[in-house]
Amino acid sequence: MFKVLEKDLLAENIYRMVVEAPLVAAKARAGNFVMVRVSDVGERIPLTICDNDAERGTLTLIIQAVGKSTRDLVNIQVGDMVKDVLGPLGSATEIKDVDRVIAVMGGIGVAPMLPLLRAYRKQGAEIVSILGARTKDLLILQDEVQSLSDEIILVTDDGSSGIKGLVTDPLRERLETGETYDLAIAIGPARMMQAACKVTKEYDLPTLVSLNSIMIDGTGMCGGCRVSINGETKFTCVDGPDFDGHAVNFDELVVRQGYYRDEEEHSHRCRSIGGEQV
Numbered sequence: 001m002f003k004v005l006e007k008d009l010l011a012e013n014i015y016r017m018v019v020e021a022p023l024v025a026a027k028a029r030a031g032n033f034v035m036v037r038v039s040d041v042g043e044r045i046p047l048t049i050c051d052n053d054a055e056r057g058t059l060t061l062i063i064q065a066v067g068k069s070t071r072d073l074v075n076i077q078v079g080d081m082v083k084d085v086l087g088p089l090g091s092a093t094e095i096k097d098v099d100r101v102i103a104v105m106g107g108i109g110v111a112p113m114l115p116l117l118r119a120y121r122k123q124g125a126e127i128v129s130i131l132g133a134r135t136k137d138l139l140i141l142q143d144e145v146q147s148l149s150d151e152i153i154l155v156t157d158d159g160s161s162g163i164k165g166l167v168t169d170p171l172r173e174r175l176e177t178g179e180t181y182d183l184a185i186a187i188g189p190a191r192m193m194q195a196a197c198k199v200t201k202e203y204d205l206p207t208l209v210s211l212n213s214i215m216i217d218g219t220g221m222c223g224g225c226r227v228s229i230n231g232e233t234k235f236t237c238v239d240g241p242d243f244d245g246h247a248v249n250f251d252e253l254v255v256r257q258g259y260y261r262d263e264e265e266h267s268h269r270c271r272s273i274g275g276e277q278v
Contacts (some may be wrong), residue, residue: 001081001082001083002019002020002021002081002082002083002084002085003019003020003079003080003081003082004017004018004019004020004076004077004078004079004080004081004082005018005019005020005058005078006018006078007074007076007077007078010062010140010141011137011138011139011140012137012138013064013065013066014062014063014064014065014108014138014140015062015063015065015074016050016060016061016062016063017060017061017062017063017073017074017076018058018059018060018061019058019059019061019082019085020057020058021034021057021058021059021085021087022057022058024049024052024059024085024087024088025052025053025054025056025057025058025059026054026057027088028049028052028059028087028088029088029092029093029115030092030093030095030115030116030118030119031090031091031092031093031112031115031116031210031241031242032048032049032087032088032089032090032092033046033047033048033049033087033088033089033090033112033218033241034046034047034049034059034061034085034086034087034088034089035047035084035085035086035087035089035215035217035218036061036073036082036084036085036086037082037083037084037086038069038072038073038076038082038083039072039083040083042069042072042083043069044084044086044215044216044217044218045069045070045073046089046212046215046218046237047061047062047063048061048062048111048112048115048210048241049061049087049088049115050062050111050112050114050115051114051115059085061111062108062110062111062140062141064107064108086218089218089219089237089238090236090237090238090240090241091238091239091240091241091242093115093116093119093208093242095116095119095120095123096182096183097123098120098125098182098183099125099126099182100125100126100127100128100180100181100182100183101120101125101126101127101128101181101182101183101184101185102127102128102129102130102171102174102181102183102184102185102205103116103117103127103128103129103130103149103184103185103186103187104130104132104167104168104171104184104185104186104187104188104192104196105129105130105131105132105145105167105186105187105188106132106133106167106187106188106189106192107132107133107134107138107188107189107192108140108188109187109188109189109192109210110131110140110141110144110145110187111141112187112210112241113129113145113185113187113210114141114144114145114148116185116208117129117145117148117149118148121148125182126150127148127149127150127151128149128150128151128152128153128174128181129145129146129148129149129151129152129153130152130153130155130167130170130171131145131152131153131154131155131167132154132155132156132157132166132167132188132192133155133156133157134156134157134158135156135157135158135160135161136156136160136161137160139154139156139161142154153170155167155169155170166192166195167188167192167196168192168195168196168199171184171196171199171200172199175199175200175202175203175205181205182206183205183206183207183208184196184200184205184206184207184208184245185207185208185209186200186207186208186209186245187209187210190211190212190250190253190254190257191250191254193209193211193245193248193250194248194250196245197209197245197246197248197250200245200246201246206244206246207244207245207246208242208243208244208245209242209243209244209245209248210240210241210242211227211236211240211241211242211243211248211253212236212241212257213225213226213227213236213237213240213241213253213256213257214256214257215236215237217237218237219237219238220235220237220238223235225237226256227240227243227248227249227252227253227256228248228249228252229243229244229247229248229249230244230247231249
């Protein structure tokens with residue numbers, strides 16, 4: 001059992017939760033994730049380790065409450081217990097020796113981006129961050145991103161904060177004007193990452209993405225998180241979650257992300273009328 005030490009609301013349906021998990025916290029690296037299970041009858045949820053404190057023995061997780069299991073998780077109160085926190089899982093990110101990084105993140109993609117920004121900042125890279133959301137109320141962890149960046153560019157779909165448009169707009173503008181970078185990192189919804197990779201490919205800019213495939217066990221046993229990388233099957237849970245963005249078959253990824261949509265909607269309907277899923 002793992003105690004919830006802190007919980008706060010960052011934006012509508014988006015929560016930050018600090019969980020006591022000393023063994024995981026001691027070994028976690030940028031790019032790792034955990035599989036969380038609320039109870040004996042709950043499903044396993046893959047969550048990026050947004051931050052870890054080895055001395056305190058804690059993990060910081062960012063949860064968007066969109067389905068039954070994530071709603072059950074965020075309903076746990078401070079001082080109560082989570083049944084399982086398994087990790088660290090996945091392959092830790094290879095932090096390359098680069099001078100300039102441009103980081104593009106949308107929505108809760110900022111959660112897996114933060115450990116990478118910390119790692120590149122620690123080795124002295126200059127970082128330009130583009131942080132986007134649909135509206136200003138959904139821009140999360142802005143202060144954390146700003147503290148790790150030499151420059152931060154805010155983008156919202158409705159123009160309520162920063163530039164009105166898409167995160168790919170300032171990305172393209174920077175590259176078109178001749179700014180040079182050694183690496184781009186794009187993390188967010190699959191279509192956002194796909195659009196960012198389309199831009200960076202035009203400029204031969206190496207681009208790292210973090211994929212959010214559906215996972216069941218998180219250890220490579222089920223094959224549910226498989227993705228196509230340069231036509232070769234890989235498993236996000238053990239080979240990733242980071243991949244060369246120019247090699248990812250994003251269209252296939254999007255289709256696979258929707259496999260359990262009907263079941264999730266059924267679970268939500270049962271919840272809304274007071275039904276109990278077991």
